[in-house]
Amino acid sequence: MRFNARFRTSIRKNEYPKDFAHCYGCGRHNEDGYHFRTGWDGNKTITVYTPKPEHTAIPGFVYGGLLASLIDCHGTGSASLALHRKNGHEPGDGVEPPRFVTASLRVDFMKPTPQGVMLQAVGTPEEIHPKKFTIHTEVYAGDTVCAKAEVTAAVMPASFTVKK
Amino acid sequence: MRFNARFRTSIRKNEYPKDFAHCYGCGRHNEDGYHFRTGWDGNKTITVYTPKPEHTAIPGFVYGGLLASLIDCHGTGSASLALHRKNGHEPGDGVEPPRFVTASLRVDFMKPTPQGVMLQAVGTPEEIHPKKFTIHTEVYAGDTVCAKAEVTAAVMPASFTVKK
Numbered sequence: 001m002r003f004n005a006r007f008r009t010s011i012r013k014n015e016y017p018k019d020f021a022h023c024y025g026c027g028r029h030n031e032d033g034y035h036f037r038t039g040w041d042g043n044k045t046i047t048v049y050t051p052k053p054e055h056t057a058i059p060g061f062v063y064g065g066l067l068a069s070l071i072d073c074h075g076t077g078s079a080s081l082a083l084h085r086k087n088g089h090e091p092g093d094g095v096e097p098p099r100f101v102t103a104s105l106r107v108d109f110m111k112p113t114p115q116g117v118m119l120q121a122v123g124t125p126e127e128i129h130p131k132k133f134t135i136h137t138e139v140y141a142g143d144t145v146c147a148k149a150e151v152t153a154a155v156m157p158a159s160f161t162v163k164k
Numbered sequence: 165m166r167f168n169a170r171f172r173t174s175i176r177k178n179e180y181p182k183d184f185a186h187c188y189g190c191g192r193h194n195e196d197g198y199h200f201r202t203g204w205d206g207n208k209t210i211t212v213y214t215p216k217p218e219h220t221a222i223p224g225f226v227y228g229g230l231l232a233s234l235i236d237c238h239g240t241g242s243a244s245l246a247l248h249r250k251n252g253h254e255p256g257d258g259v260e261p262p263r264f265v266t267a268s269l270r271v272d273f274m275k276p277t278p279q280g281v282m283l284q285a286v287g288t289p290e291e292i293h294p295k296k297f298t299i300h301t302e303v304y305a306g307d308t309v310c311a312k313a314e315v316t317a318a319v320m321p322a323s324f325t326v327k328k
Contacts, residue, residue, distance in 0.1 A: 024219050024227040032218040054196040056186050057265075058324060063188040064266045065233025072229045101221070102228045105271045112265075112324060160222060160276060 025073035036070060038077030039091060045078035045123040045135070051115060062113035067147050071107055071137055074121040075151025076100040079133035082125035083155070100153040101160065103132070113139075113146040131155040189237035200234060202241030203255060209242035209287040209299070215279060226277035231311050235271055235301055238285040239315025240264040243297040246289035247319070264317040265324065267296070277303070277310040285313075295319040 024033040038047045047070060055066040084090070084097040091097070113119070123137040132154045139147040188197040202211045211234060219230040243264040245255070253259045277283070287301040296318045303311040 065236045068232035069229025107269045
């Protein structure tokens with residue numbers, strides 16, 4: 001799988017406002033979290049992550065819940081990027097991106113995922129409703145597709161910000 | 165949701181051999197992991213977990229990847245319990261249970277999951293093949309179903325234990 005460093009200009013890293021930066025998956029202010037970042041590579045969305053030694057299922061293989069977490073955050077980040085682009089914006093232009101939540105997550109585990117390898121989640125966003133996107137995702141370890149997934153993400157409802 | 169303490173005699177906690185006890189989700193030897201334990205409550209399988217403060221999505225709500233991880237480990241643990249029972253065994257009888265891996269995971273997020281509440285994943289195992297079970301799962305926060313899920317788990321192939 002080709003790796004393109006351009007995606008590192010990331011919506012996740014730089015652009016969400018502080019109140020939304022506590023996510024265990026992608027929040028820059030969550031010291032214990034994964035710090036996933038999702039960005040564009042052409043018309044694909046990409047998130048990379050190298051699992052830590054503790055993210056093991058059995059020795060040598062990555063824990064499925066880590067893959068699900070990567071796919072989940074990749075999905076919401078990709079939906080955010082897609083709607084932001086549809087609205088005429090790109091990461092870095094100073095406009096706050098829309099915020100999404102996961103409606104559903106489907107993961108098919110294709111191959112055991114080896115430890116010690118950088119993983120790449122590569123997504124194709126599909127608009128299925130003005131406020132809802134499905135992200136078709138493959139997770140690569142090197143050239144091997146270890147998981148295929150679909151995440152449907154919806155624009156975050158206002159009720160999510162009532163409780164703090 | 166009724167909570168029944170009987171399930172605490174857990175297959176996950178006590179019975180997997182040491183080589184299989186490193187899982188980030190359920191392994192007793194993974195110091196950084198969740199230490200999920202899954203047991204029977206009648207014909208249902210139950211896993212309980214109270215998310216830590218860092219397992220947040222946005223302040224006040226639990227991170228979806230944590231729920232996916234809980235559901236994933238609940239699914240494989242439940243499949244293990246179900247086949248073990250089919251084979252005439254119960255946790256604590258000294259016979260090593262079968263070990264499962266996740267084939268697929270589907271989660272529908274029904275409601276935002278509040279922080280600070282003990283979560284209960286409650287599963288109904290369905291045998292779909294002699295070596296494969298689908299676990300139909302609901303995750304409760306108090307009386308609220310926050311997620312519905314299906315995990316299909318397969319008996320661990322020998323190839324998983326080649327690499328260590």
